[in-house]
Amino acid sequence: DVKVTQSSRYLVKRTGEKVFLECVQDMDHENMFWYRQDPGLGLRLIYFSYDVKMKEKGDIPEGYSVSREKKERFSLILESASTNQTSMYLCASSFLGQSSGANVLTFGAGSRLTVL
């Protein structure tokens, strides 16, 4: 069973702390994504990566950075956490050209981050 695993389901951090959210996929997918989900705003794309060491800004990259040193791992970094970064963070991966011939995402279970 293919999987996207997010290392933490729940995190509580303090303002100003550096936060790492880890995501690992076992499907040999090239593409990986980080979204944040907030009530009434749906999912918003933070960063994505189409290959190792590649990264592209999404719609709301401010306050975040990412790292992709290995194909299976995509990390989201909050350099200095702020209260407005309290949210559900969702990682996803995909392989363009799979049977549907399109970019279909497989999601992790999510990481709920609270910044105090």
Place this chain on the structure above:
Amino acid sequence: SQQGEEDPQALSIQEGENATMNCSYKTSINNLQWYRQNSGRGLVHLILIRSNEREKHSGRLRVTLDTSKKSSSLLITASRAADTASYFCATASAFNFGNEKLTFGTGTRLTIIP
């Protein structure tokens, strides 16, 4: 910027009835996808319709796409209590290196009343 907007934001129906959700978007797309999310969990892909298709079926799901109106609908027939979830449309647009970028809407919260 948000691409897809779902309508209604919330929907409650009796078990056995049909549920219809709508999605509107703003720019040209390669395909449109629907995802489901159970409370507090990640999203699961349901169905994909390409820009040159008008209708697609999968089990109890029926999706339509009208590119001239930039809109799509998801119909769930003979609803069950287990269909209670949030449903999101996602539009796929071309991006670098022959890849696609998915942009999600705000979702419809569906509640099936037993």
